[in-house]
Amino acid sequence: MSDAPVLIGRGLTKRYGDVVALDGVDIEVWRGESLALTGPSGSGKTTLLHVLAGIIRPDSGTVHLEGRRIDDLDDRLRTRMRARHFGFVFQEGYLVPELTALENVALPLLLQRRSKDDAFAEARRWFEPLGIARLERRRPGELSGGQAQRVAIARAIVTGPSVVFADEPTAALDTETTHRTMELLEQVTRHAGAGLVVVTHDPAVAARCDQQMSIRDGRIGVPA
Ligand SMILES: Nc1ncnc2c1ncn2[C@@H]1O[C@H](COP(=O)(O)OP(=O)(O)OP(=O)(O)O)[C@@H](O)[C@H]1O
Numbered sequence: 268m269s270d271a272p273v274l275i276g277r278g279l280t281k282r283y284g285d286v287v288a289l290d291g292v293d294i295e296v297w298r299g300e301s302l303a304l305t306g307p308s309g310s311g312k313t314t315l316l317h318v319l320a321g322i323i324r325p326d327s328g329t330v331h332l333e334g335r336r337i338d339d340l341d342d343r344l345r346t347r348m349r350a351r352h353f354g355f356v357f358q359e360g361y362l363v364p365e366l367t368a369l370e371n372v373a374l375p376l377l378l379q380r381r382s383k384d385d386a387f388a389e390a391r392r393w394f395e396p397l398g399i400a401r402l403e404r405r406r407p408g409e410l411s412g413g414q415a416q417r418v419a420i421a422r423a424i425v426t427g428p429s430v431v432f433a434d435e436p437t438a439a440l441d442t443e444t445t446h447r448t449m450e451l452l453e454q455v456t457r458h459a460g461a462g463l464v465v466v467t468h469d470p471a472v473a474a475r476c477d478q479q480m481s482i483r484d485g486r487i488g489v490p491a
Pocket residue numbers: 283286287288306307308309310311312313314315
């Protein structure tokens with residue numbers, strides 16, 4: 268296990284007009300560990316996730332990935348850094364509807380200019396461990412919510428990211444499917460040695476994670 272956090276946010280602030288979405292957040296993410304972010308609607312969870320992942324820039328504060336500052340990179344470099352080092356799972360999966368499950372998982376590798384053979388071989392490896400081995404040729408419209416999230420997990424992990432970010436990954440799933448989906452998400456990230464940041468409203472999902480942080484009005488507090 269590494270002796271330094273893979274991702275460090277320090278003094279992060281973000282405003283939207285009069286709204287203070289983040290108000291001085293310090294946060295650390297460790298390889299092979301999961302961190303749950305909980306808090307009421309509008310408390311700043313998604314904003315924090317987007318700042319950590321380099322999707323938006325903070326107004327002040329810093330984000331370091333493996334010792335390298337990433338918040339001040341220009342848009343082009345931040346986009347490249349995101350594709351290379353981060354994976355994402357969202358509430359609805361955001362799979363590309365026209366592509367098969369296998370093509371969806373291979374897509375991040377193809378965007379990194381990996382050869383087609385290579386990308387598909389790499390993508391195919393994830394279907395068995397995620398329990399979706401027979402679904403490679405289905406399109407997202409032909410998958411259940413839980414199956415679609417497994418495909419989304421495969422797509423998030425296929426590039427070998429340092430950190431996987433998940434924003435309400437189980438919000439559209441029933442209790443049993445939530446449990447199984449979280450189990451798989453934790454397993455694959457831990458096994459790959461990636462950090463996992465999960466935004467969730469669900470106390471049962473948060474309780475599964477190695478660490479919990481609650482956020483309220485853009486500030487980190489202790490979990491309720
Ligand atoms: N692009 C934006 N423009 C203006 N205000 C925004 C924007 N994004 C977020 N906000 C505001 O910032 C605050 C934090 O929003 P954020 O989306 O981070 O909350 P959240 O904790 O993820 O909420 P939820 O649980 O509902 O998803 C809210 O007051 C929100 O209205």
